[in-house]
Amino acid sequence: xxxxxxxxxxxxxxxxxxxxxxxxxxxxxxxxxxxxxxxxxxxxxxxxxxxxxxxxxxxxxxxxxxxxxxxxxxxxxxxxxxxxxxxxxxxxxxxxxxxxxxxxxxxxxxxxxxxxxxxxxxxxxxxxxxxxxxxxxxxxxxxxxxxxxxxxxxxxxxxxxxxxxxxxxxxxxxxxxxxxxxxxxxxxxxxxxxxxxxxxxxxxxxxxxxxxxxxxxxxxxxxxxxxxxxxxxxxxxxxxxxxxxxxxxxxxxxxxxxxxxxxxxxxxxxxxxxxxxxxxxxxxxxxxxxxxxxxxxxxxxxxxxxxxxxxxxxxxxxxxxxxxxxxxxxxxxxxxxxxxxxxxxxxxxxxxxxxxxxxxxxxxxxxxxxxxxxxxxx
Amino acid sequence: xxxxxxxxxxxxxxxxxxxxxxxxxxxxxxxxxxxxxxxxxxxxxxxxxxxxxxxxxxxxxxxxxxxxxxxxxxxxxxxxxxxxxxxxxxxxxxxxxxxxxxxxxx
Numbered sequence: 001x002x003x004x005x006x007x008x009x010x011x012x013x014x015x016x017x018x019x020x021x022x023x024x025x026x027x028x029x030x031x032x033x034x035x036x037x038x039x040x041x042x043x044x045x046x047x048x049x050x051x052x053x054x055x056x057x058x059x060x061x062x063x064x065x066x067x068x069x070x071x072x073x074x075x076x077x078x079x080x081x082x083x084x085x086x087x088x089x090x091x092x093x094x095x096x097x098x099x100x101x102x103x104x105x106x107x108x109x110x111x112x113x114x115x116x117x118x119x120x121x122x123x124x125x126x127x128x129x130x131x132x133x134x135x136x137x138x139x140x141x142x143x144x145x146x147x148x149x150x151x152x153x154x155x156x157x158x159x160x161x162x163x164x165x166x167x168x169x170x171x172x173x174x175x176x177x178x179x180x181x182x183x184x185x186x187x188x189x190x191x192x193x194x195x196x197x198x199x200x201x202x203x204x205x206x207x208x209x210x211x212x213x214x215x216x217x218x219x220x221x222x223x224x225x226x227x228x229x230x231x232x233x234x235x236x237x238x239x240x241x242x243x244x245x246x247x248x249x250x251x252x253x254x255x256x257x258x259x260x261x262x263x264x265x266x267x268x269x270x271x272x273x274x275x276x277x278x279x280x281x282x283x284x285x286x287x288x289x290x291x292x293x294x295x296x297x298x299x300x301x302x303x304x305x306x307x308x309x310x311x312x313x314x315x316x317x318x319x320x321x322x323x324x325x326x327x328x329x330x331x332x333x334x335x336x337x338x339x340x341x342x343x344x345x346x347x348x349x350x351x352x353x354x355x356x357x358x359x360x361x362x363x364x365x366x367x368x369x370x371x372x373x374x375x376x377x378x
Numbered sequence: 379x380x381x382x383x384x385x386x387x388x389x390x391x392x393x394x395x396x397x398x399x400x401x402x403x404x405x406x407x408x409x410x411x412x413x414x415x416x417x418x419x420x421x422x423x424x425x426x427x428x429x430x431x432x433x434x435x436x437x438x439x440x441x442x443x444x445x446x447x448x449x450x451x452x453x454x455x456x457x458x459x460x461x462x463x464x465x466x467x468x469x470x471x472x473x474x475x476x477x478x479x480x481x482x483x484x
Contacts, residue, residue: 063423
């Protein structure tokens with residue numbers, strides 16, 4: 001009951017211009033009151049009577065705090081400033097349409113003139129998200145920055161692959177935004193999977209040498225191991241990785257039996273099982289599922305890529321499942337569709353283009369982004 | 379009763395309840411609700427506003443079960459405000475009774 005109540009309250013409070021600290025404080029207070037009531041063995045019905053439903057709470061909080069000017073809670077859709085923002089946002093579809101027709105009829109620039117429609121969500125994000133922090137705005141904008149960069153690379157330089165790697169700026173920026181007060185090593189471990197993907201894919205694509213450069217992925221656990229407080233454990237684990245990598249390379253290059261060389265990785269695996277408490281690879285309850293998903297996707301992508309080289313070109317879209325999964329897991333349910341739409345659009349756009357050569361029409365998939373937003377907010 | 383009028387009285391009651399002891403949010407609600415017919419869910423928002431206005435300060439006390447509990451303590455500013463409210467209230471209610479008694483005697 002408590003989790004559901006707090007989740008609903010959070011959802012409703014997020015509709016107001018309220019600082020993160022204040023939001024957390026209010027949720028903590030209500031969490032505490034529910035705990036108090038539960039410890040007194042009160043029924044759910046009675047607790048709700050005492051503290052109010054989330055809707056009543058938000059109504060009373062905003063009514064109470066509107067009295068003193070300095071304590072005003074402003075509903076995001078209610079303030080004059082927000083009305084101006086909404087007007088700008090609402091005007092953008094029409095402005096975009098006019099610009100699109102001018103470019104099309106006037107200059108025969110239907111393509112890439114359609115890109116002006118991307119200005120609809122971009123303007124909405126600029127006028128709203130940057131109000132909180134620059135990083136919040138950048139994270140919100142990152143799918144569009146990535147998309148535009150990707151399209152320029154694709155249409156301009158036929159750089160679809162490995163240009164898709166630019167989408168990795170989305171989780172990377174997300175990691176940076178969430179680690180303000182965390183240790184540098186935590187930050188490095190968090191972004192290392194993405195940097196390794198970029199490095200391995202670039203090297204693999206341009207040199208064809210996926211092996212042994214996939215070993216770069218070993219940086220992730222080697223960095224992760226630095227979280228361990230006991231120095232002897234760190235030294236032992238790092239040494240085991242160095243030995244395993246060396247053995248793998250020696251066996252591979254001297255005998256050509258790479259698979260046999262791969263058995264050397266049983267050393268760090270075995271050692272980590274022996275020494276592990278819960279810090280190895282910094283996997284915890286919170287991020288376990290993301291790690292599993294990432295690992296499965298890397299295995300599938302690399303596996304198919306090695307077996308059927310043709311698949312390198314399009315199976316990269318699987319990695320879009322990582323941010324989509326994170327959005328579905330962490331965002332309010334009603335925002336899921338809009339937040340996921342850039343990724344869905346990319347998949348539709350690229351699939352139609354790649355498999356059917358419908359690049360001329362497939363761009364229309366991106367219209368789904370503003371359409372979804374308009375339908376949702378209508 | 380007029381809701382604004384009632385709100386003002388509840389505000390005095392909340393300040394008064396906290397004059398003698400520090401309480402956590404749920405205790406304030408329970409204590410007030412047991413004495414006055416009040417819409418309980420309006421008390422926490424009121425408590426929050428009074429804290430923001432500097433009439434209460436908060437501190438946490440470790441709880442043997444679960445997270446630390448937040449307690450509200452009346453500040454000097456809160457005490458002054460309470461005195462001011464009580465003086466106004468007494469003057470007001472004396473005047474009201476005078477009128478009511480006068481009306482009754484007729």
